[in-house]
Amino acid sequence: YALCLERMECEYLSRNFEESEKLFHLITSNARNKIDRAKACHGMIVLYTNIGKLNEAIDLGIESLKFFNVHLSRATGKFAVFKELIRIKLALRKIDIPNILNLPMMKDEDIIWITELAGSIGMPAYVSNPNLFAATVLKNLNLSLKHQALIHVSGFGFMALASILGSGLGDYKSAHTIGEMALKLNEKMGEKRYACKVNFLFSFMILHWK
16 A cells, blocks of 8 residues: 555656556555545645646545545535634634644544645635635634644644634734734644745735734
8 A cells, every 4th residue: 555655646746647546546446444545535636736637636625525424515605614613713712822832733543634635625625616715724623623632734724714804804803813823833833834825824814904
């Protein structure tokens, strides 16, 4: 399994996309469990995104999440976004914003890979349906807050939440507070994958409101 997964990534990096896709189907058809399948799906979603197959990336992400009993829709609307926002607001009543920095890292492998898969369709979802993008980001945050544990994408998730609260709902005070916390959180976790996105969102969507 490990060798096939590494080879799939190598074929992709060598621009042998068709061979990479063949290996993906071989891996998923013989995967021992949903975690092994999720790892391959995550890699293929990234491949589809980078070669411009955004619809395929979204479809694979949605299909992959079903193995974890998470159901998303291409047609996600504003109601689903507001539902996740309400859940977050209720969850934040139970913890002070600064204390989020002290939460432990998530250990549950299922939840980690739910958030990785949901996060991987973020960019194609943003282009295809911004409501789907918002719903996936907020759903990840809700999982983190529900289990009182941080995930690798938490810094970006809280920064996206700050952007929605500020630019979308006009709650600029909360947006700035959460945005500053998200900067510190991502730096504390050392998540270089999201550093550019987190800093860009804060500078472009939040900083100028104060």
